[in-house]
Amino acid sequence: MDEFIQEFLIEGGEILDQLDRDFVDFEKNPNSKELVARIFRAVHTLKGTGGTIGLKKLESVNHVGESILSRMREGKLSVNASITSALLKMIDVDRQLLASVESTGEEGDIDLSGIIQSLNAILTAGESSTSVAPPPAMLGEILIEQCAVDPASVLEAREVQRSGDARLIGEILVQNGAAPPNAVQDALQTQSENHDDSANSSIRVDVNLLDKVMNLVGELVLARNQILQFTSNQKDAAFQSTAQRLNLITTELQEGVMKTRMQPIGNVWNKFPRIVRDLSTSNGKSVRLEMEGTQTELDKTIIEAIKDPLTHIVRNSLDHGIETPAEREAANKPPQGLLFLRAFHEGGQVNIEISDDGAGLDLDAIRAKAIERGVLPPQQAAKMSDREIANLIFMAGFSTAQKVTNISGRGVGMDVVKTNIEKIGGTVDVSSVRGHGTTLKIKIPLTLAIIPALIVTTGGDRFAIPQVSLVELVRLEGKAAESGVEMIQEAAVYRLRGSLLPIIYLNRELKLTGKGNVDEDGAINIVVLQADGRQFGLVVDGINDTEEIVVKPLRKQLRGISCFAGATIMGDGKVALILDILGLAQRASLAGESSGHVAAVVKEGLAEGDEKRESWLLFRVGVSGKLAIPLSMVSRLEEFDRKTIESSGNRQVVQYRREIMPLVSVAEALHIPTHATCEGPMQVVVHATGAGSVGLVVDEILDIVDQHISITRKSDTACLLGSAVIQQHVTDLLNVPQLIMSIAGEGRTA
Amino acid sequence: MSANQQQFCTFYVKGLLFGVEVETVQEVIRHLEMTGVPLAPEVVAGLINLRGQIVTAIDLRRRLGVADRRDGELPMNVVVRTGDGAVSLLVDEIGDVVEVEEKDFEKAPDTLSSTSRELITGVYKLKKELLLVLDTQRSVNITATVGNESR
Numbered sequence: 001m002d003e004f005i006q007e008f009l010i011e012g013g014e015i016l017d018q019l020d021r022d023f024v025d026f027e028k029n030p031n032s033k034e035l036v037a038r039i040f041r042a043v044h045t046l047k048g049t050g051g052t053i054g055l056k057k058l059e060s061v062n063h064v065g066e067s068i069l070s071r072m073r074e075g076k077l078s079v080n081a082s083i084t085s086a087l088l089k090m091i092d093v094d095r096q097l098l099a100s101v102e103s104t105g106e107e108g109d110i111d112l113s114g115i116i117q118s119l120n121a122i123l124t125a126g127e128s129s130t131s132v133a134p135p136p137a138m139l140g141e142i143l144i145e146q147c148a149v150d151p152a153s154v155l156e157a158r159e160v161q162r163s164g165d166a167r168l169i170g171e172i173l174v175q176n177g178a179a180p181p182n183a184v185q186d187a188l189q190t191q192s193e194n195h196d197d198s199a200n201s202s203i204r205v206d207v208n209l210l211d212k213v214m215n216l217v218g219e220l221v222l223a224r225n226q227i228l229q230f231t232s233n234q235k236d237a238a239f240q241s242t243a244q245r246l247n248l249i250t251t252e253l254q255e256g257v258m259k260t261r262m263q264p265i266g267n268v269w270n271k272f273p274r275i276v277r278d279l280s281t282s283n284g285k286s287v288r289l290e291m292e293g294t295q296t297e298l299d300k301t302i303i304e305a306i307k308d309p310l311t312h313i314v315r316n317s318l319d320h321g322i323e324t325p326a327e328r329e330a331a332n333k334p335p336q337g338l339l340f341l342r343a344f345h346e347g348g349q350v351n352i353e354i355s356d357d358g359a360g361l362d363l364d365a366i367r368a369k370a371i372e373r374g375v376l377p378p379q380q381a382a383k384m385s386d387r388e389i390a391n392l393i394f395m396a397g398f399s400t401a402q403k404v405t406n407i408s409g410r411g412v413g414m415d416v417v418k419t420n421i422e423k424i425g426g427t428v429d430v431s432s433v434r435g436h437g438t439t440l441k442i443k444i445p446l447t448l449a450i451i452p453a454l455i456v457t458t459g460g461d462r463f464a465i466p467q468v469s470l471v472e473l474v475r476l477e478g479k480a481a482e483s484g485v486e487m488i489q490e491a492a493v494y495r496l497r498g499s500l501l502p503i504i505y506l507n508r509e510l511k512l513t514g515k516g517n518v519d520e521d522g523a524i525n526i527v528v529l530q531a532d533g534r535q536f537g538l539v540v541d542g543i544n545d546t547e548e549i550v551v552k553p554l555r556k557q558l559r560g561i562s563c564f565a566g567a568t569i570m571g572d573g574k575v576a577l578i579l580d581i582l583g584l585a586q587r588a589s590l591a592g593e594s595s596g597h598v599a600a601v602v603k604e605g606l607a608e609g610d611e612k613r614e615s616w617l618l619f620r621v622g623v624s625g626k627l628a629i630p631l632s633m634v635s636r637l638e639e640f641d642r643k644t645i646e647s648s649g650n651r652q653v654v655q656y657r658r659e660i661m662p663l664v665s666v667a668e669a670l671h672i673p674t675h676a677t678c679e680g681p682m683q684v685v686v687h688a689t690g691a692g693s694v695g696l697v698v699d700e701i702l703d704i705v706d707q708h709i710s711i712t713r714k715s716d717t718a719c720l721l722g723s724a725v726i727q728q729h730v731t732d733l734l735n736v737p738q739l740i741m742s743i744a745g746e747g748r749t750a
Numbered sequence: 751m752s753a754n755q756q757q758f759c760t761f762y763v764k765g766l767l768f769g770v771e772v773e774t775v776q777e778v779i780r781h782l783e784m785t786g787v788p789l790a791p792e793v794v795a796g797l798i799n800l801r802g803q804i805v806t807a808i809d810l811r812r813r814l815g816v817a818d819r820r821d822g823e824l825p826m827n828v829v830v831r832t833g834d835g836a837v838s839l840l841v842d843e844i845g846d847v848v849e850v851e852e853k854d855f856e857k858a859p860d861t862l863s864s865t866s867r868e869l870i871t872g873v874y875k876l877k878k879e880l881l882l883v884l885d886t887q888r889s890v891n892i893t894a895t896v897g898n899e900s901r
Contacts, residue, residue, distance in 0.1 A: 219802050461786065510788035552804045556834050557892045561789050567797055567804045575785040575797040575804055 004053050005101065010204065011049075012098050015042045017270050019091050023084055024273035030079040040069040046094060057107045058097050064119040065090045071123070086118050088274075153178035207300065210261055217250075217257045218550040221450060224250040225547060225571035254450060254548075258299070265343045265352070266294030268307050272314055276339060279318045286325050286336045287318060293343035298350055302444055305424045306352070309417040313354050313440055314339065316414070321358030321438055331435060333357065349468060355439035361432035363389045390430045394418040425565060427582070453549045453578065455570070456527060457542040459512030462576040464549050464568055465527060469581040471535060473543060474526040481524045485539070486704045487615050489632050494526060494537055500636055501528065503537045504588040506579075510563065531585040538584070547571070551578060563587055616709065616726065616733075617685065618702040622672040626731040628724075629696075631704060633736050635688040638695070639681040654684075654695060661686070663695045669719055669739050674699070687736055694740055709733070718742065754852040758874075760845030760881060761828055764816045767845060769874070769881045774830050778844055781824035791892050795840055798827065805829065806890075807838040813889055815865045830886045837890040850874040850881065858882075 019042050026035045043066045050058035065087060071077040093115050100108035144151050157172040170188065173179040224247055231243040269291055280287040298306075322328075322337035329335055342353040367389050370376040376384070376392075393414045421428045426444035445451070445468070453464040474496065476484040485492050485503055492503035503526065506512075526537040549568040558564065562583030570576050615631035640654050645663065647653065652663040663684065667674045684695040711722035711733065719742060721733040758769030759778070784796035784807055795809040807827065811818055819825060825840035858870045869889050874881040 222802065459788075461788075512788055554804075555806045555837065557794055557806050557808070557837070557890065558787055558790055561787070563789060564787070567785075569799050569802060569804065573799055574783060575799050577785070577787060577797075 005105075007204070008049055008053055009098055009102050012046060012094070015046060016091055016095055016098070018042060020088070020274040021270050023088055023091070024277050026079065027081070027084050027277075033073075036069065036073045040066065040073050043069055055097065055101065055107055057110065057112055058094060061090060061093055061097075061112050061116060061119075064116055064123065068119060068123050077122075083122055086115075086122055089115055090119060149173060149179040149183070205260075210257075210300075214257055214261060217254050218450060220250055221254055221548055221550060222569050222571070226573070229571040258450070261300045262297040263300055263303050264294060265296045265298055265303065265350075266291075268303055268310060269294055269341060271311075272341070275311065275314060276318060279315065280322075280337075283318065284324055285318065285322055287322055287339055288336050289339050289341070291341045296343040296345060296350060298444070302350075302424055305420060306426075306442070306444065309420045309442075310352070310354070312414075312417050314341075317354065317356040317358065317438070321356040321360075323359050327359075349443050349445055352442040352444070353439060354442075355437060357437040360434045360436055360438050361390050361393065361430070362434065363432070366390070366392050387429075387431060390432050393430060394428070450548055450550050452546055453568075454527070454546050455544040455576070456506070456525075456540040457544060458506040458510070458540045461512070462544065462570060462574075463506070463540075464547075464576055464578040465529070465538075465581065466565070466578065467546065469529045469531060471528040471530050474528060474537065476524040476526065477521065478523075481522055483704070484524060485526075486631060488634070495637065496528065496537070498637060498639060501526075501535060501537045502588075503539055504584070505539045507541070509584060509588055529581050529585075531582045534585070536585060536588075549576075549578065616705050616707075616731075618705060618726065618731065619683075619685065619698040620700045620702055621670070621698050622667045622674040626702060626726070626729055627666065627698075627734050628705075628709075628726060628731045629685070629687075629734045629736055633687050634685055635693065636686040637701060638684045638686055640684055640695075642682055645682065652697075656686070656693065656695070659692055661693045661695050663697050664740060665697045666734070666739070667697075667699070669742060670717065687740070689737075689740065696736070696739075703727070755849055756852075757847055757849050758881060758883070759828065759847050761826070761839075761841040762843040762845060763810045763814060763841050767876075767879050767881050768810075768841070768884045769845075769848065769850075770828070770830060770839075770884050770886050772847055774832075774886050776829040776831050776836055779827045779829065782827060793892055795825075798838060800829065800836065800838070803836065805836050805838050807840055808890055808892070809840045810884075810889070811840070811842075813865075813892075814869065815863065830890070832887060832890050834890075839886075839889065848876065848881065850876070 019039060022035055022039050022042070026032065026039065029035060043062050047059050047062035047066055050056075050062065068077065068083065068087070072079060072083075077083075093110065093112065096110050097107050100106065100110065144154060153173060153176065154169070157169050157176065157178070160172055161169060170179075170184040174181050174184055227243055228247060231240060234240065272291075273289055276287055276289045279285075317339055322339065323331070323333075325335035328337065338357045340353075340355045342351075342355075344351050363386055367376075367381050367384075370389075370392055371378050371381050381389075394417070395415060418428055421442055421444065424444060426442055428443075429441045430438065431441070432438040452467040454467060454470055456463050456465060474494070476494075485494050487493075488500075492505070493500040494503050495501070525540050525543050527540055527543065528535060528537050547570075549570075551566045551568060553559075553566050554561075554564060563580055564577050564583070565580035566578045567575050568578055616628040617631050617634050618626050618628050621627055638656070645652055645654055648660065648662075652665070653660045654663055655661075663682075666672075683698050683701055685698060685701075687694050687696060705726055707726065709724045709726065711724050713723045715722045715732070719735055719739045721735045723730050723732050725731070757772040759772050759775045760767055760769040762768070779800075782798045782800070784798050786796045787794055793808055793812040795807040795812075798805050798807050809818075809825070819842065823842070825842060826844050827838040828841055828844070829836050829838045854875045856873050856875065858867055858872055860867070862870065869885055871883045871885050874883065
C-alpha cells in the first residue's frame, strides 16, 4: 500500500480517537472556543488530507461536517445534542471508511447519502466557508499569559496597529516600554513552538523496530552484567573505569529505550468518554466520568494488555453498578452517577482504580450464588470475609445480574479480566460497600521487560526474586540460626519484631535436594516477602546480589508451574528462573484471608502423663518459677500498652483485630502472687479458640524449646497439667483449655 | 526435489533412527549447559540459553518412555520451530539429512506402545534401516501439571 495512505491511516485513527473525546467534552462546555477550534482543525485535516490522497468519500462527508463546525466557530450555530450526535455519527462513518481503506485499499461502497443529508439538514441556509486552520495564539495573549506585560498595554498596542501602524505588536510593546525585549523574544519562541510542535518534535516509529531495539538493549544489559562480573577480578584501572562508563551508558540507554515504549494511560482512557456517553444514553442513566492521572505512563505492551480488561470494567460499572436517576434519587443520591478512574505510580508499580458510586455488590447474593453453584460449601461461605466474597466475582461463570444485556451479565468477563491482568504480572482486587459503590484496584508492573531482582541460591541453583515483592532480608547466625525458626506443628514461624512471620523453605517448596537451609557459615537467610498484602519469610541457602534482569516468558510446557514467573539469563550466560512470589505463597497456602491457619492447627490440651516431642513456650508469671504451654496453642505474641486495656463486665478486655479479646491473667488464675507494680507494656500470649481469641497475660516471655517432655509430677490444680523439667528447671505445664474454662465459669457466676 | 520426495533431519534415540521434516528444524547444536526446572514434568530436561533466547529442552528418551542415558553421555540439541517458539529436543546422536520417497512410507504398526504411537506418525523403509517420523508438535505438547485449565 502507498506509504502516504499507510501514514494517513495511522494519523487518521488518532485524530478520530481524539475527536471522540473532544466531542464529549464539547457537549459539556458548549461555549469553549478552544474546543470548537480543535475539532474544526481535526475535521479539516481529515478532509484535506483525505482529498489529497484520493479518498473522495472521506473528503465529501467531512466537508459538510467542517461547514457546520465553521458556523459553530463563528458563533452562528449553537451546539445541541442532535448536532453532536450527527457529528459523532460522521466520525463513525469516517472510521468505517478508514477501516475499509486499510483492509481493501479502497473506500468501498459505504452509503454516505444518509449522513450527508442529516448533516446538511443541520446546516441551514448560507454558504459554507472553506477555511484554513486558525492562526496560532496571538503574541499579545502569550505575553499576557507569561505575565510579561499587562493586558491594558496590549489593548493599547492593538489600537495603534488598527489605526494604521504597520509595526508588529511586539515592536510596539517594546518601543512603548511596556514589555522587556527578551520577554518578547521568549514569547515569539513559544509562538513558533506551538505552531509546529506536532510536526517536528516527534516521528513515527514502527513498533516492531522498537521491540527489536528493546531486545537488543536487553542483550546489552546481559553483556554489561557479564563484563562487570569479569571486571571485579581485574586490577587495570583504565579497564575498570571503561567498564564503569559502559555500565552507566548502558543504564541510561536502557532507561531511554524504555521511555520510548512508555505511553500515557490516557491513550486507553481516551475512548471511555465516548463509551460512557453512549452506554449511559442507551441505559437511560446519567453518568459523569472523571479521570485523574491520565499522564501516568506504562509500557506499550502493558497498555495493550489492559485495554480490554479496563473497558470491560467500565462497562460493568455502567451496566450494573450505577443505577438509573430514579433509583438514585430514591436512595438519596444525586441523580448523576460518578465513574472515577485514577492512575498513579507507587513502589515501581502502576495502580489503577476504577470506582463508581453505584449500588455496590450484593454480597449476600454472591454468597448465595456461590453456594448454589457448589463453588463453596455453605459453612465455608459463612466464614469468608466480605472481601473474599467480593472477589468471587472473578470466578468463571459468575454473574448475579438480574438481566443479561448485550454488554455484560453473561458471567464471562470478570474472570477474563483477572486472567488478563495476572498474565502481565498484575493483581486485581475489588471492594464494595452496598449502596455506596464499588472500587476495583489494579496493580500492574511498569514494564515487563527489565526488572530489578534479588538473586538467591538454593539447592545449587540460582533464582531471581522480583524486587517489588521484597521487604527485607534477615540473617540468623550462630545461636539464632539454631533456635530462631520455631515450629507450630508443621508450620514454621519466625518472630520478627514480636510478630510471627510464617516461614517457607524454598528447597522444600521446589522439591530440591541438597544440604540443609544454612549457608557455609551456618547462618539461615530469610528473605521477607510480600504477596497479596501478606508477609512471609522464604528461607534460601544463600543471598547473592541484586541485578537488573531481562524477563523472558516460559513456554507453555512450563507455564503451568505457578511458582515461576519467567526466566532470565544471568551474567555468566546461564539461565535462572524467576520466582513468582504470589504463586509460591499460594502453593504454600499462605495467601488468602485464612488467618485461621495457625489457629487451625491448635490441638486441644495434652493428656496427662503423655510423652511428646513438641515445642513449648516458656514464660514467667509473678514470683513463681517457669510456666510452659505448647507452642501449638499460641497464635501470636503481642504487647499491649496498659492504657489500651478496657473492662467489660468484671473482665479485662482489649480491642484486637477488630474484635474484643478477653484477657486472662495467668497469675490470678493460678493464685500466684505478683509484684505490686506493673510497668511497661503488657505481655500477652494470644490463644485462638473456636469462639475467638483469648489473651493470656504473663509477665515475661522467656524462650521457646523443642524437646521431649515427660510430666514427672502431677498437679493438684486443674489448671496445670503437671510439672516437667525443661532446660534443667522445673516448669509447670499450663492446661490452657481448663484455665480458660475456669475463668469463664468465674465470670458467669460473679 | 519432486513432489513425492521429502527431506528429513535424522537422529538417534536409544538406537532407533528418528526423523523430523527438515523445514521444522531451526538448528542442530552440541550439548549446552542446562538449568533444571523444579516441579516441571520429568520430560522437561531444563532451560538452555540459545544465544540470548531461552529455550525449553525436552528429553526425547523420557518423552518416548525409554531408559535414560547413562551418566556422562551428553545429549545433542535438535532445535525445532513450533507454534509456541523454539523448543530443543534432546537426542543421543545426530544423523544425516535423508531424502525419502512417498512410496516407502507406511503407517506405524499397531504393536507400538501407546506413547510411541502417539508420537510416531509413520515409518519410511530406508535401504539399511527404518526411519521413524516424529510428530514434533505432539512431542513438545506437554503441559505442566497444575493450573493450566484456563487456557
